[in-house]
Amino acid sequence: MLIRKLKLAGFKSFVEPSELRIEPGLTGVVGPNGCGKSNLLEAIRWVMGENSPKSMRSGGMDDVIFAGTAQRPPRDFAEVVLDAVRDDGEELQVTRRIERGAGSAYRVNGRDVRAKDVSLVFADAATGAHSPALVSQGKIAAVIAAKPAERRMMLEEAAGIAGLHVRRRDAESK
Ligand code: ATP
Ligand code: MG
Numbered sequence: 001m002l003i004r005k006l007k008l009a010g011f012k013s014f015v016e017p018s019e020l021r022i023e024p025g026l027t028g029v030v031g032p033n034g035c036g037k038s039n040l041l042e043a044i045r046w047v048m049g050e051n052s053p054k055s056m057r058s059g060g061m062d063d064v065i066f067a068g069t070a071q072r073p074p075r076d077f078a079e080v081v082l083d084a085v086r087d088d089g090e091e092l093q094v095t096r097r098i099e100r101g102a103g104s105a106y107r108v109n110g111r112d113v114r115a116k117d118v119s120l121v122f123a124d125a126a127t128g129a130h131s132p133a134l135v136s137q138g139k140i141a142a143v144i145a146a147k148p149a150e151r152r153m154m155l156e157e158a159a160g161i162a163g164l165h166v167r168r169r170d171a172e173s174k
Pocket of ligand 2: 037038039137
């Protein structure tokens, strides 16, 4: 699966509607401290169904909604839209929206779906919110410090081929 585009509105520091095109290949996010780099990665995880406070660096679910600054009032909803292309070439659009005090709603290709349906879309370990293809802050150091065999595992998981070894061993033992 390839992520093509990310649209955010009212999500953490991305208060105004923002759109990002993601080109094929490796994408790095750079910028000064506090500009929202980690928030972007969290937006990708969030739209894929992530809820864990640790992954989202938040206390409650509503903490992803723009909380306001001295100059700007808070927002009452956050929305992230992810455009992707599946391996079979099919286009996929996933939307997650949260309203303050009212929880999240999801849409896949414009249709209302349950959180569970979204988690099924990203069930493949190589694509979901916990995909090793999403490298967050601190992970780089872990990759560098890893032993060669561990590093190979990380890269194979990111490439989505980790399962192949298991299947090959399986086939060879028959
Ligand atoms: P660093 O280089 O230090 O890792 P970064 O680019 O990763 O920085 P982020 O952690 O993505 O920065 O963004 C932090 C900013 O997002 C802070 O200014 C914080 O106040 C803001 N922020 C986070 N959640 C919200 C929210 N709910 N409402 C408004 N601003 C928020
Ligand atoms: Mg950061």
